[in-house]
Amino acid sequence: MGKNQHSINLSSQGTALKSLFTGYLVVVAIGYLMAIVQIQFTHGMADGKLGLSTDDIVYSYYGKRSGSTLEAKLNGSMKMMAPEEDRLKIINWVHKGATEKSFHDNGIRRIMDDSCIVCHSAASGMPVPDFTKFENIVHVSETDTGASFSSLARVSHIHLFGIAFIFMFVGLIFSLATGIPVVLKSTVIVMPYIFLIIDIASWWLTKLNPHFAWLVIIGGGTMALSFAFMWIVSMYEMWIMPRIHEDDRDALLDE
Numbered sequence: 606m607g608k609n610q611h612s613i614n615l616s617s618q619g620t621a622l623k624s625l626f627t628g629y630l631v632v633v634a635i636g637y638l639m640a641i642v643q644i645q646f647t648h649g650m651a652d653g654k655l656g657l658s659t660d661d662i663v664y665s666y667y668g669k670r671s672g673s674t675l676e677a678k679l680n681g682s683m684k685m686m687a688p689e690e691d692r693l694k695i696i697n698w699v700h701k702g703a704t705e706k707s708f709h710d711n712g713i714r715r716i717m718d719d720s721c722i723v724c725h726s727a728a729s730g731m732p733v734p735d736f737t738k739f740e741n742i743v744h745v746s747e748t749d750t751g752a753s754f755s756s757l758a759r760v761s762h763i764h765l766f767g768i769a770f771i772f773m774f775v776g777l778i779f780s781l782a783t784g785i786p787v788v789l790k791s792t793v794i795v796m797p798y799i800f801l802i803i804d805i806a807s808w809w810l811t812k813l814n815p816h817f818a819w820l821v822i823i824g825g826g827t828m829a830l831s832f833a834f835m836w837i838v839s840m841y842e843m844w845i846m847p848r849i850h851e852d853d854r855d856a857l858l859d860e
């Protein structure tokens with residue numbers, strides 16, 4: 606490397622800074638894996654089958670317009686929460702018009718009390734509808750139009766702030782890599798931001814039109830790819846690639 610080589614590069618950093626970067630990268634990678642597991646459990650289960658598909662994304666954002674949230678959840682992520690027989694009783698109650706009278710007469714109240722309100726009550730502190738109140742149950746038994754605009758707005762802003770922040774530091778560390786041509790490097794750095802916006806825009810678009818579901822997968826997939834690329838290159842340059850040059854400060858830090 607010539608004299609014009611930027612003097613701050615990953616491979617020649619002191620062990621202390623490399624350890625800090627590595628600690629951060631490892632924790633963020635575990636966080637990323639957890640996010641993927643969580644997506645499998647919420648969106649991945651939307652069609653009742655494990656694994657994320659475009660159907661899942663359509664059901665989550667656009668909704669199952671032929672049925673209710675309650676039924677969709679009982680066939681999806683809430684499938685395990687009640688015995689089969691009780692589950693079918695609730696679905697049956699929804700099909701028959703979800704009246705308050707049959708709610709009590711057919712034992713739906715009891716099923717909810719036994720199987721659901723552990724989590725679905727104000728006392729549990731979980732951010733889920735409170736099923737001790739009948740009106741909340743009626744509300745979820747109406748036609749499923751997918752994620753509400755208010756929940757989309759909430760999740761969108763959390764994602765925009767949170768993910769931008771994560772990619773700020775991952776990108777900053779990766780920007781000190783030397784083995785990657787600058788055009789490719791800048792592309793990989795900026796890609797997650799572009800696809801973050803596309804990903805989030807595609808949630809809203811899918812809410813309006815189910816055909817956009819594939820865009821959600823492309824957006825999320827491209828972000829994950831850029832993350833993996835930056836992660837692997839940064840780790841490689843810090844710990845495997847030979848040092849490019851030692852400056853005095855670096856030698857001091859190491860000894």
Ligand code: HEC
Pocket residue numbers: 646647674675678679682683686687695717720721722723724725731733734745
């Ligand atoms: C262990 C805790 C737990 C139990 C028990 C539970 N739920 Fe849930 N429920 C959740 C969580 C967490 C969510 C939000 C994540 C999701 O949608 O999968 C949720 C979401 C829902 C939703 C979607 C609410 C909305 O507005 O999007 C419905 C409907 C639902 N549950 C129905 C039920 C029913 C019916 C039962 C009982 C048979 C039940 N749940 C039992 C934790 C629970």
